[in-house]
Amino acid sequence: MTSERDTILRVRDLSVDIPVPSGTLHAVRNVDLSAIRGRTLAIVGESGCGKTMTALAVMRLLPGRARLRAREIGLEGTDLRSLSDKAFSAIRGNRMAMIFQDPMTSLNPVYPIGDQLEEIHIRHRGSGRREARERAEYLLARVGIVNPGTRLRQFPHQLSGGLRQRIMIAMALMCDPALIVADEPTTALDVTVQAQVLHLLKDLQAEFDMALILITHDLGIVARIADRIAVMYAGRIVETGSSRQIFAAPTHPYTQGLIDCIPYPGKTERRTALGSIPGIVPSLVGDAPGCMFRNRCAMAEERCRDGGNVERSVEDGHSYRCVHPVERLRGTMVPS
Amino acid sequence: MGRFFVQRLGVAVLVAITVSIIGFALLRVSGDLAADLAGEDATPAEIAEIAALYGLDRPLHEQYLTWAADALGGDLGQSLFTNEPVMDLILERVGVTILLSVYSLVLALGIAIPLGVLAAIRANTSIDRAALGVAVFGQAIPNFWFGLILIYLFGVLLRWLPISGSSSFAHFILPTVALGTAVMPALMRLTRTGMLEVLEADFIRTARAKGLRPGAVFFKHALRNAVLPVVSLSAVSLGFLLGGSVIVETVFALNGIGLLAYESILRSDFPVVQSILVFVSLAYIVLTLASDLINARLDPRIRLG
Ligand SMILES: Nc1ncnc2c1ncn2[C@@H]1O[C@H](COP(=O)(O)OP(=O)(O)OP(=O)(O)O)[C@@H](O)[C@H]1O
Numbered sequence: 001m002t003s004e005r006d007t008i009l010r011v012r013d014l015s016v017d018i019p020v021p022s023g024t025l026h027a028v029r030n031v032d033l034s035a036i037r038g039r040t041l042a043i044v045g046e047s048g049c050g051k052t053m054t055a056l057a058v059m060r061l062l063p064g065r066a067r068l069r070a071r072e073i074g075l076e077g078t079d080l081r082s083l084s085d086k087a088f089s090a091i092r093g094n095r096m097a098m099i100f101q102d103p104m105t106s107l108n109p110v111y112p113i114g115d116q117l118e119e120i121h122i123r124h125r126g127s128g129r130r131e132a133r134e135r136a137e138y139l140l141a142r143v144g145i146v147n148p149g150t151r152l153r154q155f156p157h158q159l160s161g162g163l164r165q166r167i168m169i170a171m172a173l174m175c176d177p178a179l180i181v182a183d184e185p186t187t188a189l190d191v192t193v194q195a196q197v198l199h200l201l202k203d204l205q206a207e208f209d210m211a212l213i214l215i216t217h218d219l220g221i222v223a224r225i226a227d228r229i230a231v232m233y234a235g236r237i238v239e240t241g242s243s244r245q246i247f248a249a250p251t252h253p254y255t256q257g258l259i260d261c262i263p264y265p266g267k268t269e270r271r272t273a274l275g276s277i278p279g280i281v282p283s284l285v286g287d288a289p290g291c292m293f294r295n296r297c298a299m300a301e302e303r304c305r306d307g308g309n310v311e312r313s314v315e316d317g318h319s320y321r322c323v324h325p326v327e328r329l330r331g332t333m334v335p336s
Numbered sequence: 337m338g339r340f341f342v343q344r345l346g347v348a349v350l351v352a353i354t355v356s357i358i359g360f361a362l363l364r365v366s367g368d369l370a371a372d373l374a375g376e377d378a379t380p381a382e383i384a385e386i387a388a389l390y391g392l393d394r395p396l397h398e399q400y401l402t403w404a405a406d407a408l409g410g411d412l413g414q415s416l417f418t419n420e421p422v423m424d425l426i427l428e429r430v431g432v433t434i435l436l437s438v439y440s441l442v443l444a445l446g447i448a449i450p451l452g453v454l455a456a457i458r459a460n461t462s463i464d465r466a467a468l469g470v471a472v473f474g475q476a477i478p479n480f481w482f483g484l485i486l487i488y489l490f491g492v493l494l495r496w497l498p499i500s501g502s503s504s505f506a507h508f509i510l511p512t513v514a515l516g517t518a519v520m521p522a523l524m525r526l527t528r529t530g531m532l533e534v535l536e537a538d539f540i541r542t543a544r545a546k547g548l549r550p551g552a553v554f555f556k557h558a559l560r561n562a563v564l565p566v567v568s569l570s571a572v573s574l575g576f577l578l579g580g581s582v583i584v585e586t587v588f589a590l591n592g593i594g595l596l597a598y599e600s601i602l603r604s605d606f607p608v609v610q611s612i613l614v615f616v617s618l619a620y621i622v623l624t625l626a627s628d629l630i631n632a633r634l635d636p637r638i639r640l641g
């Protein structure tokens with residue numbers, strides 16, 4: 001059981017609306033999340049389903065036009081919604097840190113790496129240059145960079161993508177945060193480097209005893225890494241459960257589709273179309289009652305038009321949003 | 337850095353030579369100098385005599401080489417009007433123009449950069465619109481007219497500031513305001529556009545995610561990236577000010593190089609005109625070189641390739 005103390009982040013009923021010329025884009029709808037010390041929560045879903053917006057909402061980094069609503073966003077017992085921007089910025093980079101998708105553009109091209117790491121420590125710990133440099137050097141070594149002293153004096157354009165993402169990870173660790181949000185940290189990297197970076201994150205999480213939220217569109221990579229998984233579709237979490245529950249008993253048709261898309265060496269030919277579920281994500285603009293997945297779902301029925309967003313429980317800690325009962329979805333029992 | 341500098345310097349020297357040749361040739365083909373000098377009712381014989389006296393009868397390339405060799409040795413010839421050495425004439429006047437230009441650029445940048453940053457940070461608010469209003473005003477108002485208004489307000493009506501001459505810092509205030517107002521708008525707009533673009537960059541989101549204070553995000557992380565084109569435009573503006581402040585120099589009776597050029601053109605004093613032309617082009621070249629070097633200092637991608 002996890003105690004209240006170990007729940008680092010608790011988000012309840014988070015929605016993000018973005019005004020667009022054609023109306024209101026509901027990027028995130030009624031999302032609940034929690035991140036637990038020493039554990040990894042993976043948020044999985046196709047491109048455009050609201051993963052990044054969810055993360056940015058938690059970090060208060062949403063684009064200016066976006067509007068956020070939430071019943072609760074609590075970090076280590078503090079209600080982040082009540083904080084002024086100034087008070088919030090004292091927490092960001094300090095108690096919670098974010099790693100972005102594209103390491104090539106996420107570092108400032110005109111300052112040396114060292115400066116960009118040290119300024120975080122100086123800002124939040126009030127430390128001097130020397131102390132900050134020692135911390136930066138220690139962390140660069142810790143994320144597997146050789147010659148950290150030399151690297152600190154280099155500029156981003158002199159480093160490879162893999163190195164830069166390691167630096168982004170070191171950056172996130174500068175102040176020993178309780179929570180790290182990693183938004184597709186390996187998507188922009190070479191396949192060979194991806195696994196290394198993920199393992200590094202996992203190791204560091206254990207060492208620093210942090211909660212990790214790992215955002216990815218690749219369900220394949222989360223199997224070994226995530227403790228819990230939240231599957232997002234069109235701004236909603238459609239299924240959530242432990243990693244074991246999701247892989248052993250995927251319930252929502254969308255989750256099943258995602259799992260079917262994972263290529264298995266030697267088995268791929270038995271699966272459906274490799275890599276993607278047929279059909280397209282519906283527009284997120286305007287009010288759309290009913291299940292957003294119904295236009296791509298083999299089980300869609302008339303009642304999916306206005307139902308399907310009620311949460312149903314499979315078992316303890318495992319729930320989904322679909323009008324169909326578990327038995328129907330699994331195809332194990334035929335009720336009528 | 338060393339190689340970068342040598343490359344840029346090499347290019348600058350080539351440009352300087354080209355400009356002096358073109359300037360020289362243009363002046364010679366723009367009319368018959370000997371005839372101009374000899375006066376309206378001179379006989380062909382008199383014209384030929386004058387041409388021989390100033391070497392105008394020799395082939396153009398010979399004339400250029402002679403002039404260039406002398407110029408390199410510091411001899412720019414003599415004014416046809418006052419017979420003073422051109423070098424002395426220019427040195428006498430150039431200080432005023434340089435001071436006025438530098439003051440004007442400093443004033444323009446001192447307003448353009450903070451205002452441009454503010455307009456970008458508060459884009460599409462009333463602050464942004466007010467900044468745009470200031471820019472439109474500066475661009476639209478002719479600077480001789482603005483100069484006259486300043487003279488009337490602060491010189492004649494309020495009697496706060498001297499309105500002509502160049503003997504003290506106070507004399508430079510009104511002309512500096514007039515010229516600074518003219519070059520400020522473009523610099524302000526460029527700062528604003530640059531900032532708006534940079535504020536969208538991923539690394540700015542990173543800076544925010546690090547919890548840095550707004551001052552550090554805007555001024556440390558954004559401005560240094562946004563200011564690169566502003567440096568280049570500043571160099572061009574300064575070159576423009578050095579060569580183009582004829583009107584303001586006239587309005588405020590500042591004895592600078594613009595005024596000298598204007599007078600010399602009217603008098604067909606070609607050694608002076610030629611030398612000012614080369615001086616202004618050299619100033620442009622040196623300034624461009626300087627802005628390249630400053631940008632290389634500011635941006636390691638230029639410096640380190
Ligand atoms: N600045 C913006 N203005 C308007 N709409 C936006 C903006 N940013 C994102 N969106 C929209 O919000 C929705 C959610 O986007 P989000 O970036 O969270 O998706 P994502 O799940 O992170 O996808 P990806 O895997 O491509 O990163 C998308 O429909 C997107 O088009």
Ligand SMILES: [Mg+2]
Pocket residue numbers: 051052053183
């Ligand atoms: Mg994303």
